[in-house]
Amino acid sequence: MKEVKTDIVVIGGGPAGLASALRAGELGANVILVERDFELGGILNQCIHTGFGLSLLGVELTGPEYAETFIEKVLSLNNIKVFLSTMVLDIKDKTVYGVNKKDGLVMIRAGAIILAMGCRERTRGALGIPGERPAGIYTAGSAQRLINIEGLMPGKRVVVLGSGDIGMIMARRLLLEGAEVLGVLEKLPYPGGLTRNVVQCLEDFGIPLYLNHTISEIKGKYRVEGVIAENLLTREKFFMDVDTILLSVGLIPENELSKKIGVRLDPRTGGPIVDQNRETSVEGVFACGNVLQVHDLVDEVTRESYIAGEGAVRYISGKRKIEGVINLRPGENVRYIVPQRLSLPIDSPPYIYFRPQEPFTNCQVIGRSNGREFSLGSYEYARPGEMIKLRLKRELLDSNLDIEVSLVGEKG
Amino acid sequence: MDKELDIIIIGGGIVGTAIARELSRYQLNIALVEKEADVGWGTTKANSAVVHTGYDPKPGTLMSKLNVQGARLFPSICGELDVPYKKIGSLVLTPNEEGFKVLEELRERGRLNGVTNLEIITQEKLFELEPNISKDIKGALWVKDTAITAPVELAIAFRENAEKNGVRFILDTTVIGFEVEDGRIESVRTDRGILRAKWIINAAGVNSDDIARLAGDDSFSITPVKGEYALFDKEIGNWVNHIIFPLPTETTKGILVLPTVDGNLLVGPNECITSKEDTNVTEEGLKEVLTFAKREFPDLPLNMLITVFAGLRAKELNRKDFVIEPSPVVENLINVGGIQSPGLSSAPAIAVYVTEILRDRGVKLVKKKDFISERKAIPRFANLSWDERARLIAKDPNYGEIICRCEYVTIGEIIEAVRRGANTLDGIKFRTRAGSGRCQGGFCGPRLIPLLSQLLEVSPSEITKKGKESKLVIGETKR
Numbered sequence: 010m011k012e013v014k015t016d017i018v019v020i021g022g023g024p025a026g027l028a029s030a031l032r033a034g035e036l037g038a039n040v041i042l043v044e045r046d047f048e049l050g051g052i053l054n055q056c057i058h059t060g061f062g063l064s065l066l067g068v069e070l071t072g073p074e075y076a077e078t079f080i081e082k083v084l085s086l087n088n089i090k091v092f093l094s095t096m097v098l099d100i101k102d103k104t105v106y107g108v109n110k111k112d113g114l115v116m117i118r119a120g121a122i123i124l125a126m127g128c129r130e131r132t133r134g135a136l137g138i139p140g141e142r143p144a145g146i147y148t149a150g151s152a153q154r155l156i157n158i159e160g161l162m163p164g165k166r167v168v169v170l171g172s173g174d175i176g177m178i179m180a181r182r183l184l185l186e187g188a189e190v191l192g193v194l195e196k197l198p199y200p201g202g203l204t205r206n207v208v209q210c211l212e213d214f215g216i217p218l219y220l221n222h223t224i225s226e227i228k229g230k231y232r233v234e235g236v237i238a239e240n241l242l243t244r245e246k247f248f249m250d251v252d253t254i255l256l257s258v259g260l261i262p263e264n265e266l267s268k269k270i271g272v273r274l275d276p277r278t279g280g281p282i283v284d285q286n287r288e289t290s291v292e293g294v295f296a297c298g299n300v301l302q303v304h305d306l307v308d309e310v311t312r313e314s315y316i317a318g319e320g321a322v323r324y325i326s327g328k329r330k331i332e333g334v335i336n337l338r339p340g341e342n343v344r345y346i347v348p349q350r351l352s353l354p355i356d357s358p359p360y361i362y363f364r365p366q367e368p369f370t371n372c373q374v375i376g377r378s379n380g381r382e383f384s385l386g387s388y389e390y391a392r393p394g395e396m397i398k399l400r401l402k403r404e405l406l407d408s409n410l411d412i413e414v415s416l417v418g419e420k421g
Numbered sequence: 422m423d424k425e426l427d428i429i430i431i432g433g434g435i436v437g438t439a440i441a442r443e444l445s446r447y448q449l450n451i452a453l454v455e456k457e458a459d460v461g462w463g464t465t466k467a468n469s470a471v472v473h474t475g476y477d478p479k480p481g482t483l484m485s486k487l488n489v490q491g492a493r494l495f496p497s498i499c500g501e502l503d504v505p506y507k508k509i510g511s512l513v514l515t516p517n518e519e520g521f522k523v524l525e526e527l528r529e530r531g532r533l534n535g536v537t538n539l540e541i542i543t544q545e546k547l548f549e550l551e552p553n554i555s556k557d558i559k560g561a562l563w564v565k566d567t568a569i570t571a572p573v574e575l576a577i578a579f580r581e582n583a584e585k586n587g588v589r590f591i592l593d594t595t596v597i598g599f600e601v602e603d604g605r606i607e608s609v610r611t612d613r614g615i616l617r618a619k620w621i622i623n624a625a626g627v628n629s630d631d632i633a634r635l636a637g638d639d640s641f642s643i644t645p646v647k648g649e650y651a652l653f654d655k656e657i658g659n660w661v662n663h664i665i666f667p668l669p670t671e672t673t674k675g676i677l678v679l680p681t682v683d684g685n686l687l688v689g690p691n692e693c694i695t696s697k698e699d700t701n702v703t704e705e706g707l708k709e710v711l712t713f714a715k716r717e718f719p720d721l722p723l724n725m726l727i728t729v730f731a732g733l734r735a736k737e738l739n740r741k742d743f744v745i746e747p748s749p750v751v752e753n754l755i756n757v758g759g760i761q762s763p764g765l766s767s768a769p770a771i772a773v774y775v776t777e778i779l780r781d782r783g784v785k786l787v788k789k790k791d792f793i794s795e796r797k798a799i800p801r802f803a804n805l806s807w808d809e810r811a812r813l814i815a816k817d818p819n820y821g822e823i824i825c826r827c828e829y830v831t832i833g834e835i836i837e838a839v840r841r842g843a844n845t846l847d848g849i850k851f852r853t854r855a856g857s858g859r860c861q862g863g864f865c866g867p868r869l870i871p872l873l874s875q876l877l878e879v880s881p882s883e884i885t886k887k888g889k890e891s892k893l894v895i896g897e898t899k900r
């Protein structure tokens with residue numbers, strides 16, 4: 010077994026892993042970045058559409074281009090070592106166990122761990138969609154990998170179930186590749202992904218979006234031979250003649266490794282409970298990116314990962330002290346908040362991320378603590394598909410008591 | 422056809438493959454014909470995987486005899502063929518005091534069938550054995566010798582071992598008719614050509630009555646009875662320690678909650694008469710199964726569901742027993758039909774029983790001197806110790822590259838599975854578990870298609886999920 014020692018080990022070489030490793034490396038720490046794929050970049054490598062980097066870098070890049078800007082920087086630092094094609098199998102305390110073809114088993118002892126494993130897609134099985142179990146059912150991300158990395162076409166006539174971002178992006182991609190896309194079915198009354206994708210991927214290409222619809226049965230013993238679509242309001246059913254089903258029905262933060270070391274998870278996000286430095290319930294273990302919360306935009310992943318990188322460096326340098334905790338609680342109409350707690354002392358009011366339970370217009374975000382109430386911002390629209398980021402107010406933190414964040418406004 | 426065959430076995434389920442392996446001990450020229458691209462894809466891939474001890478079938482039936490004998494053969498067969506077998510015991514629950522009477526009847530039935538190691542336990546002991554169980558349950562019959570196994574792996578192991586001993590497997594080939602002359606099958610018609618043999622063994626599962634009928638024999642008839650299942654994440658695989666049964670009814674052992682040999686949690690099956698093609702999972706069916714399990718285990722986390730599936734019981738409703746006998750109409754046809762539950766548990770004994778029927782009918786059974794009784798499974802990286810892993814990688818670095826991130830399956834295992842005959846995604850899945858974890862092939866699927874294409878030397882568009890029309894991709898993208 011190959012044994013190595015380092016200050017910080019980062020698990021996952023996608024945008025979160027890259028940015029957290031980079032920041033930790035820039036601050037002088039010795040870092041090992043472990044990635045299971047043969048290249049860095051994670052899911053960005055298969056996202057060949059544009060839409061990355063506008064808010065952080067001021068230019069609109071494709072996924073691979075965005076990844077490349079970070080990969081170059083990471084590789085230019087001598088104090089960051091990269092292990093590719095290396096799968097982490099286990100973690101015990103601060104020791105990470107992995108495997109690869111070249112070294113066999115690898116044991117990495119570190120002072121701090123940054124979890125950046127990303128997320129996986131919810132599957133057909135997890136939804137228990139009735140019907141047969143033929144070939145031709147893909148999660149949107151798997152189809153994206155097939156098309157954009159392997160250069161293979163999954164099918165000719167496609168229906169997409171779920172209006173997550175990758176689903177809408179893949180609807181457009183398949184159409185451009187010559188497939189017929191019969192529609193995107195969404196069980197909720199509003200789309201799951203960004204409005205920008207509804208417009209640019211569906212409307213601009215004439216792909217129908219069926220809200221309040223689902224697939225009530227899959228037909229075909231060997232290959233998909235069609236689906237029965239159902240209008241959930243009228244209970245009307247109709248047949249869609251497709252040979253391929255793409256699923257974009259949610260992403261699940263991949264925390265199997267986190268659980269092995271006892272990291273506490275937030276059932277609302279599926280990710281670890283963290284403080285403003287992205288430190289989890291296990292000291293010296295940090296988390297960032299989609300393993301923590303499913304993001305809409307990579308720019309925010311990068312920002313969050315910088316924070317985790319800084320936090321990890323502060324931890325190993327022994328400068329981090331926790332003198333108390335304030336809990337952040339989702340109040341009315343708020344699905345979740347990240348971070349879930351704040352460690353005291355707080356130097357400057359941190360940013361929080363959250364999503365509304367359902368769509369709102371003309372709404373206000375309200376923070377409550379110690380019987381006092383502050384407006385934290387007002388918004389023309391708030392949609393579950395679009396994460397809200399805002400800064401807490403100093404006054405809210407004054408009493409060092411728990412804070413509840415709510416959203417009030419007109420539904421719809 | 423080169424040499425004339427002595428025996429053709431129709432159907433490569435657990436029963437057909439067990440027979441093939443048993444008969445491969447003798448100097449016989451044997452072929453097995455299976456309509457799917459691999460063995461074990463009929464009922465054998467969709468059942469509870471329980472090796473019942475045999476306390477349950479009606480005393481005096483063929484079913485009770487073969488179940489008890491089969492269950493006794495299981496540990497040694499799984500040992501020889503390197504297939505998982507775990508004796509974890511089962512509990513038949515009673516929700517009320519009256520139920521204890523039923524439990525006592527079951528225990529008595531067990532005694533008549535020759536099954537020992539049965540104990541009736543009260544609440545206190547039960548909660549000790551199963552802490553997650555509903556506090557409304559009053560007691561249970563503890564059947565200490567009940568085991569779980571891996572049915573498809575066993576069918577694959579039977580195949581590999583039978584092949585090694587000379588049996589030919591003709592896959593992806595459907596029997597579509599017979600040429601019968603003077604009450605004898607002269608030839609077997611398949612969708613790929615004609616086969617001839619002295620003896621035909623019909624082990625075609627739910628289709629066994631159709632096969633018999635093709636030869637003019639309508640002495641039995643199969644009613645397909647569907648059972649639906651929900652499979653849960655390994656994270657809750659230890660939710661139960663035993664196989665949990667409700668009180669049985671006249672027709673079924675009821676909906677079970679049990680761990681699988683791979684560490685998942687399985688719930689099912691329900692019961693519904695249907696057609697022979699219908700392995701659909703329905704919304705109502707799934708709800709029925711889950712609601713039932715929730716009654717016994719109120720805290721069961723349903724969000725841990727990873728997949729659903731359904732299987733067909735091949736029931737002979739008139740005889741309510743296995744039908745294993747020479748055809749009353751066709752001289753050289755032996756029917757092995759109506760193999761409903763506990764068909765898996767009975768399979769090793771069914772194979773021996775069929776061998777005895779052949780002997781009775783005058784088939785000369787001469788043992789091969791060079792019979793090979795053992796078979797090794799493909800190494801499972803995930804289940805090895807760190808030392809064993811290191812040694813394996815040192816021998817073959819492909820065992821250091823993981824392709825299935827949920828089940829930790831390595832490229833080395835995939836290569837070995839292909840070498841042993843896997844040529845579909847499901848074939849890979851059943852041999853290695855790649856794609857059977859929580860992401861259900863989302864990660865490894867797109868990577869396995871090009872890998873299989875390379876290993877099998879065919880284009881990616883010829884790679885299928887499970888043979889026939891189950892192609893995974895239609896070709897290359899535009900670029």
Ligand SMILES: Cc1cc2nc3c(=O)[nH]c(=O)nc-3n(C[C@H](O)[C@H](O)[C@H](O)COP(=O)(O)OP(=O)(O)OC[C@H]3O[C@@H](n4cnc5c(N)ncnc54)[C@H](O)[C@@H]3O)c2cc1C
Nearest residue numbers: 432434435436456463464465468471596626648764765766
């Ligand atoms: C819901 C359920 C739960 C069960 N649970 C248990 C349990 O826990 N324990 C237990 O002991 N038993 C159990 N059983 C029973 C057990 O699964 C079956 O008895 C056993 O799998 C039957 O095996 P088989 O080989 O007869 O059938 P199959 O596995 O169906 O094999 C028949 C094969 O014949 C092939 N075939 C059909 N027609 C043709 C043709 N024309 N040409 C060529 N090939 C053909 C099919 O493709 C198939 O592969 C259960 C069954 C069900 C349905």
